Amino acid sequence: MSSPRCSSQFPHTNAAALDTLLRRDDVWRGHSQAFIPRDAVDTGYEALNTVLIHKGWPQACLIELGQKHFTGTWLLLGHAAKHQACEAGGLIVLLNPPAQPYAVALLQQGIPLERVLVLTPQTKADFIACFVALARSSACAMLVAWQPKQKLSYAELRKCQLATHDNHGLYILFRHRSALQQSSPAALRMLVAVQARAILVECIKQRGTLPGVNISLPLPDTWFSTATYRNLYHLLDEPLYRQANATPWLQETVVPLRRPHRMARNIVKGRGYG
Amino acid sequence: MAKQIWLALRLPYFALEALDIDITEQAVLLITAKNKVCAASPICFDEGVRLDMPVSTARMLLNCEVLSRDKQKEQQKIHTICTALYAYTPYIEHYIENTYIETSMQGVLLELSRCVHLFGSIECLRDRIIDCMNTLGFTYVYALAFSAKAAWLLSYSQKPIGHCDNNLDDLLSLSTLLLVEHNEEAEALQQSGFETLHDIWQQLQKEGNFSLKKRCSPAFIDYLLDIFNPFLAEKKSQEDLFATPLFRASAPVYTPEEHYSDTRFFDYPIASIELLYAPMKQLLQNLCDYLVSCQKQCAGVQWVFSDIYHHSEYLNVRCERIYRDWSLLFELTHIQLDKTGLPFEVDQLELRRPNVLNLNIEGSELAIYDSKHIPDNNREEQLVIAKIQARIGPKNVFKLSYRDDHMPELSHRKIPAQEKPITALDGQHCFSPRPDWLFKVPMAIGTQQNNLHWHGHIQLVRGPERLQGHWWHKATERDYFIAVRDDQIRLWVFYDLLKKEWFVQGVF
Incomplete structure (x- = not known):
């Protein structure tokens, strides 16, 4: 019976501990819709900002984006990358990109090339080591990673997720949309699909809200047809x-x-x- | 302002002596590529050989050995002379008479005014320099004056001029033909009756420089200014005779080669990396002490590991400029060494060839400057890049740089992570849409039922944009289109007008 006596003797200590616990944004608080405001980076789309509870891409946590084909990357992330490179002044690291990024396209997006670093690890172990090292470094303002050929296990994703808490960068992991059927410790999980007239974004997990929100983001004018050739x-x-x-x-x-x-x-x- | 004191050391037979030829006994000619005499020993001159004379004419006058001039050896010997004289003054100029022929005279000019106090008196300093020159074994003549040009001209006097004061008469007695650097003006003055510098001096005294300015080029007037200004400055009434030029490039001054090397020998062979950390820190601390004392910065070092069997292994470590704080270099070394490991049991550790650069820091408090001059983020950036390079290899860590070329596959390239990319986008690339991903080699597109097909049916939706170029090398002519595949992926495809084939080159 020593515990109740202790709690009655030190009520302030217990209240402080509870308060500290509730300050954590990874504590499930039921349907209260209460969450701790977290720093976020504007996505460049008003509609997407509205859906995201922090009004932008949340920082210091793992974001998973599921795609069938890796297309439209800078349409989604160009605005945030420009912000992180120019205003935060950190590195934009592309980890294990599916093809060679085109420098001219990056410059057209306003992303300074001197802040862009491309890493091509050859194994899954190297991929995870690089992810963790970059997430733990304050020099990396934005990490955009593409899952390696070998699937990442929950434990490996958890390792990546824990590393993202150390700093205030933006950490995004692109995976094949089929991989998003697995459970994941990521704070935000979204499915992204390019359609004929728009990018369809489906939020399947977001801490603090219920999933299942779909939004359409407009495609740039240059993607639309000005003339179609029958064949x-x-x-x-x-x-x-x-x-x-x-x-x-x-x-x-x-x-x-x-x-x-x-x-x-x-x-x-x-x-x-x- | 204190007067400058210049000592000119003219080396009349330098081209011959640089080839280790005994000029007192051998009859030797040096010739240029155009077969003209550019240097000759005194015996040859006695027989009537003159500089710039055709070698065939010289050979008719006497039987002598003919050699080609070796400018590389001359450069080495001048370097030797300058290194020896650097003990007396840091202001040493290698002087070559700027004439139109290849027979120009060489020598060195030393500015001594700042070193007089150190050696007691100008006479003492002069004697020390002369003793030094005697040990080097070159034939030389010397003269002292208040300006470099005057000292050089005075070296043509019949006797050595070992004092600065009262040498105006010696200078004025020289012929105007000695102004070989302005040969045309000197000959014109000679024909006009200006036979010696005394005649020019008198003209300047009587009428100023107006008449000379009309006849001679501004460069020649500047040249005269260099010669006479120290003497004119004594006479206040003549101060306005010449206006000092505002802008003039300073002559290059000899700077000795910097060589830094520091070694630690161990009593027993070291097999563990951890045991190397302490001597490494000590060597880096010594390097930083050296950098602070010389007001330099360092952008990398080379470690050399050696053993008693004369095996050597090198480890190059590059970093941003460091000045006082050696910890970044140590951490980068640590990362690389952890990856590579020790090649063998090490008996000797050497820190050599640091990439030393001139100090470039803001503010004037140089000596007490704190280590915080490297931004923390930059330091963190270097460390994380070094860690990842050590893990996955430098080839797998790179940046992208723009390259000014019409052809997409040539308009960008990979560069090492430490290099700075080109980012100035220009031309057609500024406005036309470009894909996020570019294939290194364009992939051929097939046709099915009169349609383009690449992992699905492709429909062209926008274009064309013609890109053509490289006509001088391998002509390329392409019409680019944005195409959409049946799964809504936008592709960047082109029709090669020369090959008559379709290719896909990028994905948006």
Whole structure:
């Protein structure tokens, strides 16, 4: 019976301990909807910010994004990457990217190349070691990782998740959408799919809220069609290609006397069609 | 302002002596690539050989050995002379008469005014330098004056000029033909009756420099200014005779090679990395003491591990500039050494070839500058990159850099993590949409039922954008399109107008 006596003797100590416990944002508090505000980085999309309880990508925790094909990466993360590189001044690390990132596209997004570091670990053990080292380093402001070929176990994800608590960076792990059926310690889990007119984002786990919110984010204008070609041979019937097939060297040196076809005119001027 | 004191050491037979030729006994000619005499021993001159003379003419005058000039050896010998004289003054210029022919005279110019106090008197210092030159074994003539150009001209006097005061008469007695660096003006003055420098001096005294300015180039006037200004400064009435030029590049001064090496020998062979940490810290501390004393920074070191069997293993450690705080270098060494391990039992540890740079820190409190001059984030960045490089290898850690080229696969490249990338985007790349991922080699697209097919049906939705170039090497001409696959993935595809084939090169 010593415990009750102790608690009655030191009521302030117990209250302080409980308060400290409740300050943790990983304590489940039922349907109270109470959560500890966490630092977050603006996603660049108002609709997405509204869905996320911290009004942006949450910092210092693991975020999992599930995709079938790794596409539209910088549409989702470009704004946050620019913020983290330019304002936070840290490194943007691309860990195990699925292909070589194109430097010109990064520059077009406004992401300074001097802050971008690409790592290509060859094994899963190296991948986890790099993830943990980067998450524990204050120099890394944003870590974007793509899961290696070998599946990550819950324990390995937990190791990554624990490492993300050490600093205030943004830690994002891209996985195949099928992997999101497994349980994961990540604080935020989302499914991302590019559709004909929008990016569909489905929030399947977010600490402090109930899952199942779907939102559509607009695609950039440049992704939409300005002209569709019924088929390949329809395109190759265009006057320019007919001319190119006949005399490939003529098209850049000879100026046609009669007004060219609309498409051919745009090509000669070096602009996009339409 | 204290007057400068210049000692000119002219080496009249330097090109020959650099080849270790005894000029007093041998008849030797040195020739240039154009087969003209550029140096000759005194015996040859006695026989009538002159500089810039064709070698065939010289050979008709006497039977002598003919050699080619070796500028590399001359450079080495000048370096030897400068290194020896660096003990007397840090201001040493290698002087070569700037003439239109390759027979130019060489020598060294020493500025001594700042070192007089150290050696007691100018005479004492001069005698020490002369003793030093005598040990080097080169033929030389010397002269002292208040300006470098005047000292050099005075070295052509019949007798050595060992004092600065009252040497104006010696200077004025010299012929204007000695102004070889401005040969055309010197000959024109000679023809006008200005036979000696005394005639120019008189002209300046009587009428100022107006008449000379009309006849001669500004460079020649500056040259005269260098010669006469110390003497004119004595006469206050002549102060306005010449206006001192505001901007003039200073002559390059000899700087000795810096060589830093520090070694620790162990009483017994060391097989454990942990036992090396203490001597490493000590060596790095010594390096930082050296950096502070010389006001330098360091951007990397090389460790050399050796054993009694003369095996040596090298470990290069690179870092951002450090000045006083050696802990970053130690941590980077620690990371690399943990990865590589010791190659053998080490008997000797050497710290050598530090990449020493001039100090570049803000503020004036150099000596008491704190180690905090490296931003913490930068330091943390270097450490984490070094750790990851040690884990997965430097090849797997890289940055991307832009390259100015039309062709997408050539418009970017991988660079080491420590290098700074090019980020200035220009040309067509600024405005046209570009994919997030680019394939190293474009992949061919097949056709099925009159449609493009690459892991699914592809529909072109935007384009074309023509990119062409490299006509000088391997002509490339492509029409790029944005295409959408049936699973809504946007691809970057192109039609090669020369190969008549379709390729996919990127994914948005």
